Amino acid sequence: MGRDKLSLPIAEGSHVTVLDHVTDTAAQVADRVWLLGPSSTDGRRFSRDLRVSVAGELVSGQSAGLGIQVIADKRPYQGPLAALANGWEQVLACLSRPDWVWVLAGDLPGVQVEVLCTLAEVLQTAGPMVDGVLALREGRWQPLLGCYRFSAGKAFAKTHGDGEQHLSAALERLTLRMVDGLALGWPDWWLRPVHTLEDYQEWLQQKDQDLR
Numbered sequence: 001m002g003r004d005k006l007s008l009p010i011a012e013g014s015h016v017t018v019l020d021h022v023t024d025t026a027a028q029v030a031d032r033v034w035l036l037g038p039s040s041t042d043g044r045r046f047s048r049d050l051r052v053s054v055a056g057e058l059v060s061g062q063s064a065g066l067g068i069q070v071i072a073d074k075r076p077y078q079g080p081l082a083a084l085a086n087g088w089e090q091v092l093a094c095l096s097r098p099d100w101v102w103v104l105a106g107d108l109p110g111v112q113v114e115v116l117c118t119l120a121e122v123l124q125t126a127g128p129m130v131d132g133v134l135a136l137r138e139g140r141w142q143p144l145l146g147c148y149r150f151s152a153g154k155a156f157a158k159t160h161g162d163g164e165q166h167l168s169a170a171l172e173r174l175t176l177r178m179v180d181g182l183a184l185g186w187p188d189w190w191l192r193p194v195h196t197l198e199d200y201q202e203w204l205q206q207k208d209q210d211l212r
Contacts, residue, residue: 038076088153105144
């Protein structure tokens, strides 16, 4: 993209960034929010929008006081499977075991509380044999927009430990359910990640058209 996409504004003239929006949305439903970055100090790359203290607590105008913690990815730039395996390990070391965990990519500028609540509700009613519930967009699973039982972390760790690099290999070890956002009437911009500048511009257009 040529710049840090997490620092992009979610609307023209807005001071709220993509990262602000994702963390704020997560903080409305989760007891704790963890931001996994390339290293404990690399969190400072968000310094245009966020202030990270020496202790690692993340603070911003939108997210201040919401208990957002930066943790280091010990195996950076190896893809989402390595990141999830590492992140799960660190959260387990710091917290008592939660019932479930939402997993959110940082580049979801339109994600809504309704999406996260629906994923959790489906997981709760699905029974203990279901390991996770993922959003479905354009017929594709979105493993980085999902709600997982905490025990699912074993599959990420085991798959990565076996030398696999692709997240899909870990998902094959899990029993998953899907939530089709289109069928529920969710606007596409709620679920759409932004990977390129063109993605971002199209996302802004989708959002603006829908909100008119």
